[in-house]
Amino acid sequence: MLFESFEIKSLELRNRIVMAPMCQYSSNEKGEIKPWHLVHYTSRAIGGVGLIMLEATAVSPYGRISKNDLGIWSDEHVDGLKELTSLIHENGAKISIQLAHAGRKSKITSTSVAPSSEAFNSDYGIPKQLEEQDIREILSSFQHAARRAFLSGFDAVEIHAAHGYLINEFLSPLANHRKDSYGGSLANRTKFLREVIGAVKKEWPEDRPLFMRVSSKDYAKGGNDVSDMIQIVELLKKSVDVIDVSTGGVVDVPKTAVYPGYQLEDAFKIRNECSISTIGGGGITTADMAEYALQSNSCDLVYLGKELLRNPYWPLKSAFEMSVELPWPFQYKRGKYEAKWRSV
Numbered sequence: 001m002l003f004e005s006f007e008i009k010s011l012e013l014r015n016r017i018v019m020a021p022m023c024q025y026s027s028n029e030k031g032e033i034k035p036w037h038l039v040h041y042t043s044r045a046i047g048g049v050g051l052i053m054l055e056a057t058a059v060s061p062y063g064r065i066s067k068n069d070l071g072i073w074s075d076e077h078v079d080g081l082k083e084l085t086s087l088i089h090e091n092g093a094k095i096s097i098q099l100a101h102a103g104r105k106s107k108i109t110s111t112s113v114a115p116s117s118e119a120f121n122s123d124y125g126i127p128k129q130l131e132e133q134d135i136r137e138i139l140s141s142f143q144h145a146a147r148r149a150f151l152s153g154f155d156a157v158e159i160h161a162a163h164g165y166l167i168n169e170f171l172s173p174l175a176n177h178r179k180d181s182y183g184g185s186l187a188n189r190t191k192f193l194r195e196v197i198g199a200v201k202k203e204w205p206e207d208r209p210l211f212m213r214v215s216s217k218d219y220a221k222g223g224n225d226v227s228d229m230i231q232i233v234e235l236l237k238k239s240v241d242v243i244d245v246s247t248g249g250v251v252d253v254p255k256t257a258v259y260p261g262y263q264l265e266d267a268f269k270i271r272n273e274c275s276i277s278t279i280g281g282g283g284i285t286t287a288d289m290a291e292y293a294l295q296s297n298s299c300d301l302v303y304l305g306k307e308l309l310r311n312p313y314w315p316l317k318s319a320f321e322m323s324v325e326l327p328w329p330f331q332y333k334r335g336k337y338e339a340k341w342r343s344v
């Protein structure tokens with residue numbers, strides 16, 4: 001299945017392999033695309049990835065995790081991002097952008113923002129609790145970011161609602177202690193995310209897919225677990241097309257067990273209980289493991305992070321191992337016929 005195509009709305013992928021979003025810490029103060037990004041992402045398109053998920057890209061300067069993150073808070077970002085999407089398309093892959101706001105995990109200023117005024121841990125400042133007016137401004141940032149994502153030629157948008165960043169802080173009872181309509185019940189805690197989706201959809205065309213990355217569990221007592229995430233996805237599933245399943249990050253605790261495919265069980269539950277497409281992954285390094293993720297109905301697409309940092313040509317290599325005939329870039333054909341990957 002790994003090398004079967006996949007279609008959702010207007011997006012057609014040549015295979016089921018997704019490059020997971022991974023911050024490169026290689027931009028500048030202005031959040032601009034640099035040669036590193038052009039080379040790094042294009043290499044994975046040449047290597048055969050179906051969908052590249054661009055790293056967390058900040059919708060506002062204070063929404064950056066760190067000062068070298070990419071940004072999409074200004075119209076000036078469009079030209080650089082457009083150059084990147086063109087290169088990816090020229091090399092047969094598709095590209096989505098991950099729209100992000102770091103919330104209380106921003107190290108940009110000493111006054112980050114969050115649903116409640118509580119620091120992530122002692123390495124981070126105490127955030128300012130967001131007022132209604134601040135929330136309106138952040139929603140407007142997401143809306144404009146979606147407009148720029150369209151102008152830049154992205155095939156999909158992913159809302160980053162995972163890993164303890166701003167949206168995830170609203171979703172989790174461990175970071176959201178608000179007494180207003182944004183806090184308390186599970187439905188209230190999803191209000192901010194529902195508004196973010198609404199803001200993005202004002203600009204993002206209906207025929208292009210909208211992805212959402214979630215942390216299916218907080219790994220801590222009193223936090224969200226996959227059963228809560230299933231309820232959250234149920235509330236939102238009419239407005240999003242694909243759930244990208246990750247875990248953790250809201251509170252400063254280690255993941256309890258990390259083994260190859262450790263998040264697939266939650267991807268399976270969300271996919272099958274909510275009847276929605278998922279991207280699953282975590283610790284996947286081999287073609288067999290990626291194939292298992294799909295065959296076990298855990299997900300429709302598989303993401304690989306660190307393995308693609310190690311080997312940009314992982315899809316070409318995996319196709320070879322699975323005896324799937326994949327077209328290689330013509331420039332690399334002489335390498336293909338002498339490949340001995342199977343016996344490595």
Ligand SMILES: Cc1cc2nc3c(=O)[nH]c(=O)nc-3n(C[C@H](O)[C@H](O)[C@H](O)COP(=O)(O)O)c2cc1C
Nearest residue numbers: 020021022023055056246282283284304305306307
């Ligand atoms: C260097 C690095 C940067 C990352 N940056 C992001 C990010 O920008 N957005 C995100 O959602 N996850 C981020 N992640 C998490 C990955 O997308 C992925 O979920 C994680 O690495 C697990 O997959 P893997 O075991 O295949 O690497 C990052 C991971 C790494 C290693």
